Amino acid sequence: MIELSFKEFHDQNYEDEGYCLYVMKNGLGDILYAGISVVDVWSRWFGWGGHMTWDGNIIYGESPVGVKIENNLPNSLNWKIQLWTLDDCLLFCRNELPDNMSEITIHDVEPIIIQKFSPALNATYNLTPRKDTTPKSQKEKDLEQKADAAYQKIFNNK
Numbered sequence: 001m002i003e004l005s006f007k008e009f010h011d012q013n014y015e016d017e018g019y020c021l022y023v024m025k026n027g028l029g030d031i032l033y034a035g036i037s038v039v040d041v042w043s044r045w046f047g048w049g050g051h052m053t054w055d056g057n058i059i060y061g062e063s064p065v066g067v068k069i070e071n072n073l074p075n076s077l078n079w080k081i082q083l084w085t086l087d088d089c090l091l092f093c094r095n096e097l098p099d100n101m102s103e104i105t106i107h108d109v110e111p112i113i114i115q116k117f118s119p120a121l122n123a124t125y126n127l128t129p130r131k132d133t134t135p136k137s138q139k140e141k142d143l144e145q146k147a148d149a150a151y152q153k154i155f156n157n158k
Contacts, residue, residue: 006069010077021034021041030134034122036107048130093116112124
């Protein structure tokens, strides 16, 4: 398992050791999201249908964790992402895995990891998601104000 800044991850400043699971942390070090990729983790984030579109200077979130990163730029570029191999996952989940499983895949391990970490932004497999501890960015505050104003206009304008 390695841990690097989100910017280092985007810039691919690491050697891919067959990583298949990622854990995204906010600036406080709290886990926001955990997910897998059967191709490669970088493509899961920035490839077709990934978490983010990042084309030159344009960064756009395409999923809840991608939007969280977008809304907290530039600080989120320093947030940490961990990249795990299947062996890392198996070691972490060894107590929850049955002894007789002969062919364990990342698909078998992902639900266990999500349940153990309870990331704030994971919906699938997450029985008790943690609260998102990320301080609201100015962009998030502005979006909330716009949503509140629209609600007031629609429902309280007689």
